Amino acid sequence: MKKIEAVIKPFKLDEVRESLSEIGVTGLTVTEVKGFGRQKGHTELYRGAEYVVDFLPKIKLELVIADHLADASVEAIIKAARTGKIGDGKIFVTSIEQVIRIRTGETGEDAV
Numbered sequence: 001m002k003k004i005e006a007v008i009k010p011f012k013l014d015e016v017r018e019s020l021s022e023i024g025v026t027g028l029t030v031t032e033v034k035g036f037g038r039q040k041g042h043t044e045l046y047r048g049a050e051y052v053v054d055f056l057p058k059i060k061l062e063l064v065i066a067d068h069l070a071d072a073s074v075e076a077i078i079k080a081a082r083t084g085k086i087g088d089g090k091i092f093v094t095s096i097e098q099v100i101r102i103r104t105g106e107t108g109e110d111a112v
Contacts, residue, residue: 002067005060007089016076023069
């Protein structure tokens with residue numbers, strides 16, 4: 001099993017979710033986060049005063065899936081989240097040793 005964590009722009013969430021649903025991904029966790037990479041924040045004007053926004057709002061998606069869905073899931077996220085501009089985000093893929101569904105006690109891919 002694989003865990004995919006993707007940090008994307010907030011307005012791309014619906015497109016990414018729909019794209020993952022189309023390939024058979026049944027569940028994911030969404031968290032509102034803040035951060036920066038090469039974008040390094042930006043300057044905004046508020047009531048006549050300029051200030052620097054160091055941390056930009058982002059969305060972090062987390063999904064644990066069967067190995068055979070990993071590549072398709074990554075491609076679906078890339079296709080749906082890409083704008084071609086700086087700050088599109090990152091995707092991290094890691095291996096998962098064990099998953100346990102608390103309610104039923106199911107383990108492994110049955111618990112996903």
